[in-house]
Amino acid sequence: MAAGAPMGAGTTSDIYKGDAARLMMPTWLIIGIFLLAPVIMMGVYSFLTKEFRGGVVWEFSFAAYDQFFFDRGLFGDDPPTLEWTYIGIFWRSIWQAGLATIMCLLIGFPTAWFIATRDPKSRSIWLFLITIPYWVNLLIRTVSMKFLIRDTGPLNEFLLAAGVIDTPLGLINTDFAVQLGLFYSYLPFMVLPIYAAVERYDFALSEAASDLYAGTWTILRLVIFPVVKPGIIAGCILVFVPSLGAFLAPDLLGGAKTFMIGSLIEEQFKGSAGNWPFGAAAAMILLTLVLVILLIYARAQNKVEDR
Amino acid sequence: MASPEIAVSIDQVVKRYGGFTALHGVSIDIREREFFTLLGPSGCGKTTLLRAIAGFEDVNEGRLLLKGVDITNLPPHKRPVNTVFQQYALFPHMTVFENVMFGLLRKNWIQSEAQRRVQDVLEMVQLSDFASRKPAQLSGGQQQRVALARALAPRPQVLLLDEPLSALDLKLRQAVRSELKALQRETGIAFIFVTHDQEEALTMSDRVCVMSNGRVQQIGSPKDVYEAPVNRFVADFVGETNLLEVTVNKIKDGLASVALPGGNAFECPAAAVVDPGVGHLSVRPERIKVTADGQGDLDAVVTGHTYLGTDIQLLVRLADDEVMSVRLQNSQTTEIPEQGAAVGLVLEAGAARLLAD
Ligand SMILES: Nc1ncnc2c1ncn2[C@@H]1O[C@H](COP(=O)(O)OP(=O)(O)O)[C@@H](O)[C@H]1O
Numbered sequence: 001m002a003a004g005a006p007m008g009a010g011t012t013s014d015i016y017k018g019d020a021a022r023l024m025m026p027t028w029l030i031i032g033i034f035l036l037a038p039v040i041m042m043g044v045y046s047f048l049t050k051e052f053r054g055g056v057v058w059e060f061s062f063a064a065y066d067q068f069f070f071d072r073g074l075f076g077d078d079p080p081t082l083e084w085t086y087i088g089i090f091w092r093s094i095w096q097a098g099l100a101t102i103m104c105l106l107i108g109f110p111t112a113w114f115i116a117t118r119d120p121k122s123r124s125i126w127l128f129l130i131t132i133p134y135w136v137n138l139l140i141r142t143v144s145m146k147f148l149i150r151d152t153g154p155l156n157e158f159l160l161a162a163g164v165i166d167t168p169l170g171l172i173n174t175d176f177a178v179q180l181g182l183f184y185s186y187l188p189f190m191v192l193p194i195y196a197a198v199e200r201y202d203f204a205l206s207e208a209a210s211d212l213y214a215g216t217w218t219i220l221r222l223v224i225f226p227v228v229k230p231g232i233i234a235g236c237i238l239v240f241v242p243s244l245g246a247f248l249a250p251d252l253l254g255g256a257k258t259f260m261i262g263s264l265i266e267e268q269f270k271g272s273a274g275n276w277p278f279g280a281a282a283a284m285i286l287l288t289l290v291l292v293i294l295l296i297y298a299r300a301q302n303k304v305e306d307r
Numbered sequence: 308m309a310s311p312e313i314a315v316s317i318d319q320v321v322k323r324y325g326g327f328t329a330l331h332g333v334s335i336d337i338r339e340r341e342f343f344t345l346l347g348p349s350g351c352g353k354t355t356l357l358r359a360i361a362g363f364e365d366v367n368e369g370r371l372l373l374k375g376v377d378i379t380n381l382p383p384h385k386r387p388v389n390t391v392f393q394q395y396a397l398f399p400h401m402t403v404f405e406n407v408m409f410g411l412l413r414k415n416w417i418q419s420e421a422q423r424r425v426q427d428v429l430e431m432v433q434l435s436d437f438a439s440r441k442p443a444q445l446s447g448g449q450q451q452r453v454a455l456a457r458a459l460a461p462r463p464q465v466l467l468l469d470e471p472l473s474a475l476d477l478k479l480r481q482a483v484r485s486e487l488k489a490l491q492r493e494t495g496i497a498f499i500f501v502t503h504d505q506e507e508a509l510t511m512s513d514r515v516c517v518m519s520n521g522r523v524q525q526i527g528s529p530k531d532v533y534e535a536p537v538n539r540f541v542a543d544f545v546g547e548t549n550l551l552e553v554t555v556n557k558i559k560d561g562l563a564s565v566a567l568p569g570g571n572a573f574e575c576p577a578a579a580v581v582d583p584g585v586g587h588l589s590v591r592p593e594r595i596k597v598t599a600d601g602q603g604d605l606d607a608v609v610t611g612h613t614y615l616g617t618d619i620q621l622l623v624r625l626a627d628d629e630v631m632s633v634r635l636q637n638s639q640t641t642e643i644p645e646q647g648a649a650v651g652l653v654l655e656a657g658a659a660r661l662l663a664d
């Protein structure tokens with residue numbers, strides 16, 4: 001606890017400010033080259049004209065955004081009406097990513113809780129076990145998942161042989177399969193930050209709450225959740241954001257019916273059927289969407305803090 | 308049934324952690340409206356006992372009664388007692404006001420009454436101006452008072468305090484002692500206070516229970532445990548004392564005739580059960596007078612001084628090489644013997660006490 005910590009502690013002394021700026025240089029350089037530059041490039045490309053067979057023509061155009069939001073008929077000369085295809089894909093992606101986040105939270109929280117409440121030695125073993133699958137490339141794991149759950153895969157064959165089912169479950173190429181893939185891909189990103197928060201949680205707070213007449217659920221709701229909330233939020237962001245742009249799981253497990261943003265964007269840059277400005281525009285719209293969601297959250301958070 | 312003026316009855320409580328026994332059949336009756344202190348060295352089981360009363364530890368044997376009602380098997384949130392935790396355990400995401408309100412809302416107080424109660428309690432601990440602060444924005448002393456207010460707000464039948472002053476610095480600790488004592492009188496409920504600091508125990512308590520190794524050694528008023536300790540442990544732990552090995556010649560009606568080191572005969576009260584033979588005499592350093600060599604009950608040589616401000620501590624060595632400590636008041640009239648001087652020591656009447664081992 002911060003017992004006795006003087007107020008205002010943590011302000012870095014001025015002497016260190018110059019050093020800090022210099023120490024941050026490599027970070028800024030890397031962020032600049034590998035993060036800012038590509039985003040700017042993508043922003044620029046989204047306002048260019050597409051070249052057939054991929055690539056761009058350096059000619060300013062709103063065409064990509066126009067194609068995303070508006071339907072102008074087969075020959076492009078009808079009065080514009082709202083185009084639902086891509087908005088629909090976005091909506092389904094948000095929905096899928098949200099559901100995957102909730103699933104990861106429901107399973108990840110108890111898992112993190114379990115690990116954080118073991119004795120320190122077995123904690124590191126559990127954490128190690130959680131991370132083992134991530135030593136294998138995501139593509140390979142997703143493909144394995146596909147083989148595992150397809151109609152002629154081991155799961156169905158086992159259940160058929162055991163007499164539990166008479167026809168294959170038909171899991172592959174469904175929303176459920178995509179959910180499974182997303183859940184499996186991003187679960188550790190939920191578990192690890194929550195684990196870190198729970199590990200720091202002072203269990204005397206739970207005792208204090210129960211001393212003050214709170215039952216188990218009340219303690220969870222009014223004390224534990226609020227105190228470990230930063231970990232939960234971090235976990236949700238770390239699962240939601242990559243799920244939103246994921247393309248491996250939807251591509252390999254979902255098939256054509258369950259198209260998500262990631263696949264839509266990926267297709268625009270693949271082979272000669274692509275459309276670079278359109279892909280860039282879709283990526284920009286996705287980026288804006290994520291930023292808006294994070295901003296709304298930050299705003300809400302500040303309001304709560306300011307009370 | 309416990310008699311009605313008993314607030315908490317601890318009846319033959321045993322607590323084991325695996326093969327280790329932390330409490331060996333502890334029995335204590337704590338009265339209504341008293342300031343009761345559990346005193347003992349670190350690791351003697353004070354916290355374990357307090358946590359058993361609060362309900363955080365299940366006991367292996369024995370019973371706990373609260374105002375005659377058996378609470379042994381009730382979970383903590385069903386026991387009408389509240390705790391002030393050693394590190395306070397304030398809810399960091401709640402304001403001072405919300406912290407204090409917490410228990411009241413769980414007990415379904417009406418909102419308006421709860422708010423009034425919180426204001427009253429905050430006033431009682433002089434924190435009304437800090438109601439909207441978060442715990443991290445308070446000093447250690449203020450946090451301690453929030454913890455106190457939070458525990459008192461739901462009007463518990465008994466308040467449990469686990470070394471609540473240990474995180475405060477010395478000056479503050481002394482000020483808080485009297486505040487705490489006043490608060491106990493004002494609220495009129497029994498306080499069970501845990502400390503390893505004998506001075507704290509002596510100055511604040513109505514009664515003190517001295518514990519050691521999971522056992523009760525003595526229960527009594529501060530005066531009892533200081534002036535009439537029942538055994539060597541209590542004499543040694545509560546205050547400072549000299550333990551002299553003596554030959555016990557006779558014990559009659561609680562009065563012992565002993566031979567002091569050096570052979571002089573001496574009479575003093577004896578704690579309950581001491582058999583003739585070799586015994587230990589407890590002599591408080593401030594109850595010894597220094598006189599000329601050969602004139603006292605004991606002969607000794609001064610081996611050193613320690614300046615303590617109000618007192619001067621004299622270290623003396625007896626003929627059999629035993630070292631004793633003598634406290635002389637630091638006043639202009641006191642003569643302080645030189646180092647190496649041979650002196651006589653007079654044990655004041657009632658200054659010494661024969662103890663059970
Ligand atoms: N959860 C536990 N597991 C094992 N031993 C414990 C546990 N809690 C306390 N003990 C032991 O019980 C004894 C009494 O502890 P405690 O009541 O905390 O002592 P005190 O508060 O008097 O310092 C100590 O020896 C301690 O090591």
Ligand SMILES: [Mg+2]
Nearest residue numbers: 350353354355
């Ligand atoms: Mg303790």
